[in-house]
Amino acid sequence: MTAHEQIVEAVNLSKTYPDGKVQALKDISFSVAKGEFISIIGPSGCGKSTLIKILGDITEPSMGTVRVNGLNARQARLKGMFSFVFQNPVLLPWRRVIENVSLPLEILHNGTRDPNSLLRVFGLEGFENAYPAQLSGGMKQRVALARALTFNPKILLMDEPFGAVDELNRAALDLDLARIWQEIGVTVFFVTHSISEAVFLADRVFVLSARPARLKTVLNISFPRPRNKELQETEPFQEVVRCLRKELE
């Protein structure tokens, strides 16, 4: 395996929304290796969601380019390389759990994973035929995660995915995500408001400045894997969290 094979290359990304004349991003450049886990933190309203959407070609940058495996962002999207998870699970209430998880497969015809086994991985066996209204918030987000992985995307773009989940469920979801990420080797961009969640999951943490967001700091996180939740109580971990908190102020 070529450990340093770059998969995502962002060059001078800037974004100004035309209507409000709000500049959200300014000159953001980075490159990310295949299989890396990147956490993104920044002051609220700085442009994190905008960045995630530009990476996945949902929104166009005003300037700059995104290249993925030598393709431009649009070509990569058409190949089904990106997958999103939002803070809201965005499940379709008229579809059963299994039908929600299979939705991308009805549209993209990529290499696929079996939706049923994905549901098992996320502890949702027995709920295949339930409707979203019958699930708890944490379970809905697990369904959204399973749906995001069915079509075997190369890059997982997560925008505060566990922001609305209670603390216990959130810890469990973090562990599940870390485990699955290691298993399948997908590249992850993970936006969060929680510094300790960012550190716990990441290989590198990107710290954005206040609007217009620039890439202020990139911090390597080298705690060995697999990590468990006790790590968060240790002094070195707390030290990193304090350091990042200072960066954000």
Add this chain to the structure above:
Amino acid sequence: MSAQGIGIRPVVVPAVALVVLLGVWQAAHRIFHFNSIVLPAPTEIVAAFVKNAGSILTETGLTMFESVMGFIIGCGAAYLLAIAFVHSRTVQQAVYPYAVALKSTPLIAIAPLLVLWFGNGIASKIVMSALVAFFPVLVNSVSGLTAVDAEALDLMKSYSATRRQVLLKIRIPNSLSYLFPALKIASSLAVVGAVIGEFTGSTRGIGHLINTSSYYLDTALVFSAIGSISLGGILFFGFVAWFEKRIVFWQKA
């Protein structure tokens, strides 16, 4: 109070209220010697119904047929036009403001024109029904097809879904919870439209029967005809409401 008692209360209470009302009406009629041409007693209305059951039910059936046909045509056309709006902003901008304006105009005022254009057979009644059913369904369908969660659209874009896939998998299912309330309104309006059409010019239908019997001062027959078409309208509404519960099952009441 038992759970079962709570379960049947919604049926029992209005039924008792109706019986009491009819009893008071009947008693007042006898005590104060109402003129039956102005207000017949409930027993006289029932007698008129029994005597004319054949023609009342036939004419009610005809009017309900016109209403249902008008409903299907009007609602179907409205939904198709709503889909066209979603696909073409220009068409929407050109037509939609007029649709919203017409939604709250008393369209039944044009009934005489419809009779002039489509004759005094069932065609003019079906057109009238279709027309009054059309606008509320159009307006609600456009709302339902467009009021889609922005993140659901982002998700579909990330799969590179076509517009057709977005329409079939997101917009149409999403529109159903907006559509059915309009269909319920349209079901009532369609019956109103058909009856007004018959009042305006016809030789058949419950509207015609009501017109002629009031001309002959047979008020008991007028009342039994009104009761009959009201029941038809309620059944129609109930049928649409029943369908709504089955189709839009994810919507919590």
